[in-house]
Amino acid sequence: MEKNFDFVIQMQVRDYECDLEGIVNNANYLHYLEHTRHEYIKQKGLSFARLHEEGIDLVVARINIAYKTPLRSDDEFISGINITKEGMKYVFHHEIYRVGDEKLCIRAKVESVSIVNGKLADYPPLEALLKN
Amino acid sequence: MEKNFDFVIQMQVRDYECDLEGIVNNANYLHYLEHTRHEYIKQKGLSFARLHEEGIDLVVARINIAYKTPLRSDDEFISGINITKEGMKYVFHHEIYRVGDEKLCIRAKVESVSIVNGKLADYPPLEALLKN
Amino acid sequence: MEKNFDFVIQMQVRDYECDLEGIVNNANYLHYLEHTRHEYIKQKGLSFARLHEEGIDLVVARINIAYKTPLRSDDEFISGINITKEGMKYVFHHEIYRVGDEKLCIRAKVESVSIVNGKLADYPPLEALLKN
Amino acid sequence: MEKNFDFVIQMQVRDYECDLEGIVNNANYLHYLEHTRHEYIKQKGLSFARLHEEGIDLVVARINIAYKTPLRSDDEFISGINITKEGMKYVFHHEIYRVGDEKLCIRAKVESVSIVNGKLADYPPLEALLKN
Helix, strand or coil, X not given: CCCCCCEEXXXXXXXXXXXXXXXXXXXXXXXXXXXXXXXXXXXXXXXXXXXXXXXXXXXXXXXXXXXXCCCECCCEEEEEEEEEEECCEEEEEEEEEECCCCCEEXXXXXXXXXXXXXXEXXXXXXXXXXXX | CCCCCCEEEEEECCHHHECCCCEEXXXXXXHHHHHHHHHHHHHCCCCHHHHHHCCEEEEEEEEEEEECCCCECCCEEEEEEEEEEECCEEEEXXXXXXXXXXXXXXXXXXXXXXXXXXXEXXXXXXXXXXXX | CCCCCCEEEEEECCHHHECCCCXXXXXXXXXXXXXXXXXXXXXXXXXXXXXXXXXXXXXXXXXXXXXXXXXXXXXXXXXXXXXXXXXXXXXXXXXXXXXXXXXXXXXXXXXXXXXXXXXXXXXXXXXXXXXX | CCCCCCEEEEEECCHHHECCCCEECHHHHHHHHHHHHHHHHHHCCCCHHHHHHCCEXXXXXXXXXXXXXXXXXXXXXXXXEEEEEECCEEEXXXXXXXXXXXXXXXXXXXXXXXXXXXXXXXXHHHHHHHCC
């Protein structure tokens, strides 16, 4: 894969994430995406849980996700993101590729806003997410 | 609520669906939406699980969801859908409203296709979903 | 069913709770049980989430669950509990029966303790759980 | 940790696995345990999903789990198992330890049986699970 991502992690399907169709249930991809974002935040020296304790919540405002190739039991995958800022929104451009045949599994755009003490507001330390 | 839906169910938040921010985790709304669709399918005399056994899978191709007001522990909500067909896609227009203050919690557009014996194909009995 | 329970709710299987074996995944029964306990607590005028905000957590210390008949897509079920107190533990005796053939699906014993401001302690209002 | 396990994997808490108490929800430990078992099965050259397709299901019959120390956001943990056979049951003795302070998080005994074409039966290739 020659894709350029700001951040990448490798994960594998866990069987309980598959539904009776034998494929990963559509909701579980949002879990994969959230986990990728939180790992990226952690790599930048921040922590989603600690931020929450300090009154700062990164809240998802919109998700647009296209399902391309379903992941199945035993599949491993690469979850990559690029991040941009549009006004007060942090926009995470996600892609998941299956390891092996490098097929695109999902492509998603996740828009998040920061809520500081209950109000929509900028939280400058999050700007670290924008720097490589 | 004076909204007109093809189908409506009432549900309530279960505490395990809330995450450490105390609000329903973004992925769980996709569970609510899927359950609403499957209940609607059941009301039309079809069953998602039985269709799967006969080789017909209704597969989600794209979801566009806007998160408006977060649901919390003890909240009850109304989940409604309208259905249209665009080409071979069944498009489910979802809205979730909180019971009590009638606030819009999420609005989502879910595009599904039918896969018959592994191939994208129309499955005529599903047309029942389009009739009131 | 002539069983005597302190509290009973009726629920139905949601398809996303089934795994690739086509049966409800073993972990999801713990969700059903937790939801039953929290509904019972609510009926007694308490709320798990509000208790948490006041520094009182009902924490599960041990679960012993026997899986008897698997629930499947489209199944409805009765989830009942009886409650006893053993020392500082609240013990929830759970059973789940399938609606229709009344088959026992699971039987479980769940031991909970109350943690008050971070310490194991009795929280007298919870005694309401013991009274019919 | 000087514990001797037949199999060990390291995992980390994902934030969506935590509930409104800020700790991993009790049901999610069963997911950790199942994933550990399925990884062990895979290491032995078998696959839970492929076995299912061939008509062989490893089904959980009983779980006895003691919750000792709650895992939280950002925690990493070691999940280890030892396996014994008692009659037709495969018994998985699980322990999860937190990385760092090596605290025991949960101890569990999971009893599984093999169902071959719908009937309780021995499936000899599974004996590989008993050999180191």
